[in-house]
Every structure is written in C-alpha cells, then in structure tokens.
Amino acid sequence: xxxxxxxxxxxxxxxxxxxxxxxxxxxxxxxxxxxxxxxxxxxxxxxxxxxxxxxxxxxxxxxxxxxxxxxxxxxxxxxxxxxxxxxxxxxxxxxxxxxxxxxxxx
Amino acid sequence: xxxxxxxxxxxxxxxxxxxxxxxxxxxxxxxxxxxxxxxxxxxxxxxxxxxxxxxxxxxxxxxxxxxxxxxxxxxxxxxxxxxxxxxxxxxxxxxxxxxxxxxxxx
DNA sequence: TTTTCATATGAATTATGATTCATATAGCTT
DNA sequence: AAGCTATATGAATCATAATTCATATGAAAA
Numbered sequence: 310x311x312x313x314x315x316x317x318x319x320x321x322x323x324x325x326x327x328x329x330x331x332x333x334x335x336x337x338x339x340x341x342x343x344x345x346x347x348x349x350x351x352x353x354x355x356x357x358x359x360x361x362x363x364x365x366x367x368x369x370x371x372x373x374x375x376x377x378x379x380x381x382x383x384x385x386x387x388x389x390x391x392x393x394x395x396x397x398x399x400x401x402x403x404x405x406x407x408x409x410x411x412x413x414x415x
Numbered sequence: 416x417x418x419x420x421x422x423x424x425x426x427x428x429x430x431x432x433x434x435x436x437x438x439x440x441x442x443x444x445x446x447x448x449x450x451x452x453x454x455x456x457x458x459x460x461x462x463x464x465x466x467x468x469x470x471x472x473x474x475x476x477x478x479x480x481x482x483x484x485x486x487x488x489x490x491x492x493x494x495x496x497x498x499x500x501x502x503x504x505x506x507x508x509x510x511x512x513x514x515x516x517x518x519x520x521x
Numbered sequence: 522t523t524t525t526c527a528t529a530t531g532a533a534t535t536a537t538g539a540t541t542c543a544t545a546t547a548g549c550t551t
Numbered sequence: 552a553a554g555c556t557a558t559a560t561g562a563a564t565c566a567t568a569a570t571t572c573a574t575a576t577g578a579a580a581a
Contacts, residue, residue: 315434315499320568322425341528354570356529361568366506375527375578385502389495393424396491400472426538447558460540462559467538481548481557 318365322389326350327358331386334368338380424471428495432456433464437492440474444486 321327329348333339341359345352359379362368367386368379381387427433435454439445447465451458465485468474473492474485 315496316429316431318499318502319425319428323422323429324569325422326569328421342526351571352528353530353572357569360529366502372578375525377528382506384505385498389498390421392491392495392498393421396424396472399490400488430539432539448556457541458558459542459560463539466559478548483558 318367321362321365321367324358326354327362330355330358330362331367331381331390334379334381335383335387338378340373340376340378342376344379424473427468427471427473430464432460433468436461436464436468437473437487437496440485440487441489441493444484446479446482446484448482450485 322331326348330344333344333347339347341352341355344350344355344359348355359368359370363370363379366382368381370377370379372378428437432454436450439450439453445453447458447461450456450461450465454461465474465476469476469485472488474487476483476485478484
C-alpha cells in the first residue's frame, strides 16, 4: 500500500457490514453461509464485502470442499479496534456517533 | 462511540484529503488558511473536512483572534497509521491500492 | 452426467459522502 | 460603524461505494 492510499484500506472499516463481519470473524473463522446466517444478510452482499476485505488482506480464505472458510487477519485489525475503543472511552460521549442511545452533546 | 459506530470514525480516514490534513497536522498545528495554502485546496473543502475530523475528536481547535488553529490529537491516530504502515509492509505489494506505480498483482 | 449446494461476479440501481458555490458569521482594524 | 479577513455553513450537484438481482462457476452428491 502506498502512502496516499490509506483510504482504500480504511474504507473497509468505514462500513457497518464489514465491521460486523470483522467482529464475527474475530471469534472464529467461518464460511460464507455461516456469516450469512449469523448476520442475516443477503449472500451476495456478504461475498462482495468479503472480497473487498480480502483485497486489503484483512481476511484470508481457504477452500474446504465447496465451502470457503474466511478467517480474520488479526495482526492489524485487533490492535486497531483496541485503539478506537480507547479513543472512544476518552473522547466520546459521544460526538462522533449517531446512535440513538448516545448521551453525548451533538 | 458505541460498538457499531466505528465506521463513523473510520470514514474520516477513508478519505484522501482528510488523510492529507492529518499528515500535515502531524508535524505542526495550523490555521485553516495555512492548510489551504499548503495543500492547495478550496477553503470550504478544508473547513468541511476539519469539521468532520473534529466531530470524532481526531483534531482539536483553539481560537486565536480571527484564526482557528487546528491540532492533531495524536494519541489514537499516530499509532493507528503505524499499524497500517506495518500491515502494508507485510501484506501489500499491493493488492489493496489502486496507485499507478503499484507493482502488486491485482 | 445431471443436479444440487456454496459461493462469486457483473451490471443496474440506489444510497451516501464529497465537492462546489454562494453566503453567513464573527473578530479586527480603521 | 464600516470594511476587511478568516472561517463556517447549507443546499445543490457530483462522485463513489453499497445494494440488489440475475446469473455464472465449480465442487460434491446422486
């Protein structure tokens, strides 16, 4: 990845579905179908999302018969999400989110 | 920031201009006008970008007469960009970018 | 060797974020 | 006060990413 293409990587994290997929794969590797069932989303949506995540090596994939098992490359993502959690604990109550249950001053 | 609003934070990093601003402020705090001159972009573009960055506490601002001096909140961002640099060194040559000079297999 | 199951892919549409441009605000200077 | 400077803001447009849907591929089962 070149200097000014950070945004291509981060674009993967700037998306709720992809974040959900990452969250799910953090626990255990899964097939596409398992993700589809767990997250209750359209299969092609999941496939498209996984494809983008794979382009940036955020996930890896191995084939198992007709299934493809996706796993999270935790090296980068896990510490990155930890950074954000810390950031939000310090700073956010919560100007940077749009959640309904947010008590922060907008 | 709540669990599933990571993407609002990351959206700030999924954008070349905002990344440029962050890069510039990493060195030294600057007024809007200084950023405008240095990055050679439209003033309102910079203001809009700064406003989004501020919502997530990625930057801080203080007023100095009619100027507003923006500074980078380095705690989260700097280690985060380091993570990516490491990630890209390990994994990217470079499937996750669209740069013309990229020698990676697409 | 056809059918079924798991997944991927592409094109069309839709949604979302970025840009632009005109204007507003608010501090300074005179 | 009037005018200038620095910055912000909002609405309209434009660009990009996400979604949908129909279909393709390819492995296994029958």
